[in-house]
Amino acid sequence: MKVAYYSPQPPERSGIADYSALLLPALAERIDVDVVGRRSRRQRRRADVSLYHIGNEPEAHGWIVEALRRRPGIVVLHDFVLHHLVAGMTLGRGDGGGYLDAMQREAGPVGRMLAHGVIDELLPPLWEDRAVEYPLAGEVLVSANGLIVHSAYVERLVRDSGYREPLWRIPHPAWPAPAEIASVELPEGRTIIGCYGHLNPAKRLPQLLEAFALLRRRVPEALLLLVGSLSPGLELEPVYDRLGLRPGDDVIRLDYVDEARLLSACEVCVNLRYPTMGETSGIVVRALSLGRPLLVSDVGWFAELPDEAALKVPVGEGEIPAIVDALELLLRDPALRRRMGDAARALAQGEHRLERVAEAYVAALEEAAGGVMVQDAVLGEMARAAAETGLAANGRALSDVAERLREVGPGR
Numbered sequence: 001m002k003v004a005y006y007s008p009q010p011p012e013r014s015g016i017a018d019y020s021a022l023l024l025p026a027l028a029e030r031i032d033v034d035v036v037g038r039r040s041r042r043q044r045r046r047a048d049v050s051l052y053h054i055g056n057e058p059e060a061h062g063w064i065v066e067a068l069r070r071r072p073g074i075v076v077l078h079d080f081v082l083h084h085l086v087a088g089m090t091l092g093r094g095d096g097g098g099y100l101d102a103m104q105r106e107a108g109p110v111g112r113m114l115a116h117g118v119i120d121e122l123l124p125p126l127w128e129d130r131a132v133e134y135p136l137a138g139e140v141l142v143s144a145n146g147l148i149v150h151s152a153y154v155e156r157l158v159r160d161s162g163y164r165e166p167l168w169r170i171p172h173p174a175w176p177a178p179a180e181i182a183s184v185e186l187p188e189g190r191t192i193i194g195c196y197g198h199l200n201p202a203k204r205l206p207q208l209l210e211a212f213a214l215l216r217r218r219v220p221e222a223l224l225l226l227v228g229s230l231s232p233g234l235e236l237e238p239v240y241d242r243l244g245l246r247p248g249d250d251v252i253r254l255d256y257v258d259e260a261r262l263l264s265a266c267e268v269c270v271n272l273r274y275p276t277m278g279e280t281s282g283i284v285v286r287a288l289s290l291g292r293p294l295l296v297s298d299v300g301w302f303a304e305l306p307d308e309a310a311l312k313v314p315v316g317e318g319e320i321p322a323i324v325d326a327l328e329l330l331l332r333d334p335a336l337r338r339r340m341g342d343a344a345r346a347l348a349q350g351e352h353r354l355e356r357v358a359e360a361y362v363a364a365l366e367e368a369a370g371g372v373m374v375q376d377a378v379l380g381e382m383a384r385a386a387a388e389t390g391l392a393a394n395g396r397a398l399s400d401v402a403e404r405l406r407e408v409g410p411g412r
Contacts, residue, residue: 003049003365005020015078019172083127103115103136148364194265197281198231199230293309297314
């Protein structure tokens with residue numbers, strides 16, 4: 001089986017580029033992968049199936065969507081809400097008509113009227129605060145012969161949108177924990193809470209900072225580490241001043257650096273998120289592999305993390321007190337942190353193990369390339385194996401097996 005593989009690649013600073021850099025070597029050990037570059041002009045080899053990684057960044061994924069439209073294939077949907085991507089591929093290129101048509105396909109005449117309001121600057125851009133209402137995922141799904149998603153949450157959204165083609169739910173792969181991690185120079189005697197990745201309003205930074213200011217009164221040795229590029233227009237200094245937080249003492253902010261080194265330095269990793277675009281967080285998966293306890297928002301894929309590895313806080317009313325209480329609990333209880341860290345590491349080495357994920361990809365791609373014939377053969381072998389093992393129909397053991405098989409496709 002030959003697979004044409006479309007994705008951002010390093011050195012692009014993209015979570016999906018990092019994802020592909022991790023996954024590709026494992027896939028190449030199992031199947032024939034032809035990596036398609038953005039600017040590649042050489043003649044493409046004939047492929048049995050094309051695999052397209054699509055996220056919400058127009059610059060990184062616009063060319064991949066164009067390739068998908070020319071040659072439909074299997075889409076790895078890293079975000080369900082693709083409004084920013086579609087707006088960048090239409091309005092960002094001076095194609096107002098394309099944006100109007102996309103919004104009309106999404107929401108009928110009302111959608112078209114809203115798009116007119118944005119184009120005429122009578123309404124603020126919908127992708128800034130209303131993207132979840134108008135995800136525009138259909139602009140990609142219409143060309144997808146099959147879909148790979150990372151969460152039950154996105155699977156539900158896709159099916160609710162009317163998509164009826166084959167779908168495989170495959171976990172995000174985990175990076176192997178490095179054998180040795182160089183130390184990072186940070187203040188001594190402090191208990192470090194880390195927040196990593198691109199820092200934008202969806203990371204709930206105002207809420208996190210307000211909660212941290214309250215936490216410092218209870219746990220004076222706490223230090224908040226903010227690591228990642230800052231979203232344009234997001235000003236942190238006025239928030240520091242209002243809350244009485246001292247940069248460099250109470251809060252340290254660093255730009256894009258070696259995340260593994262800094263993740264290893266923190267006692268707790270915080271990754272709050274709302275609204276969610278349907279994304280799965282690579283930073284959270286890195287934290288799992290390093291055995292770091294997590295504090296996350298109780299939404300989307302984050303809500304699917306096991307309680308043993310992640311504490312979850314609600315979004316909205318009661319959010320700030322819940323963040324304070326959860327952080328205080330984790331900082332004051334080293335035994336709890338160790339248990340959660342062990343559970344996080346076990347999750348990374350089990351469900352998110354790279355080899356397991358690569359095998360699931362291969363199974364999905366083989367089914368996509370071989371279609372019904374491959375599926376029938378695989379299901380037949382599964383049925384015989386179940387019968388030989390003595391698994392009873394409708395029994396608990398068989399249900400557990402079916403749920404695991406469902407992640408790789410044929411178990412549907």
